[in-house]
Amino acid sequence: DVKVTQSSRYLVKRTGEKVFLECVQDMDHENMFWYRQDPGLGLRLIYFSYDVKMKEKGDIPEGYSVSREKKERFSLILESASTNQTSMYLCASSLSLGRSNQPQHFGDGTRLSIL
């Protein structure tokens, strides 16, 4: 079974702090994704990565950056946290590019509150 592990279930940070959200997958998947989920808006893609050291912007990348130094790990960085980044953050992984029928597997999410 695919396991996607997010380092924290709940996190509280202050405005202006630099925040790191970590995600690790154990199935050697090429693709990794970061989403945020907000009420009434569904899941929105922030960034994704098709390979180590590769990253692509999703639909809402502003205020975020990512790092993928190893295949199994994908980090989301809030450069200077703001209150509008309070949200549920979800990490996912899937098999390689071009196989759209391969489902993404999600972690349990990190509920981040910015005070």
Add this chain to the structure above:
Amino acid sequence: DQQVKQNSPSLSVQEGRISILNCDYTNSMFDYFLWYKKYPAEGPTFLISISSIKDKNEDGRFTVFLNKSAKHLSLHIVPSQPGDSAVYFCAPAHSDKLIFGTGTRLQVFP
């Protein structure tokens, strides 16, 4: 510019009856359509998918129907069970990217 719409935010169904969840999309480039189920405090889990070249896919109690000309898909759950109570997201796919709808909260009552 919302490419994927789930117009019913919530649905309440009696146990044993059919649940029908609907999804409309605008982009004709989608080549697969996935449904995910999400319980509170958990990540979404994959439920069922359908290729754009098919119009129906069935897996146990779950059936997904695709009407490409109408750009509409639906998920049927029959019979509905209390454990099906969750938020359901449709997620059309193209080039490994998913575009999620806003979700429908299904409640199955006894």
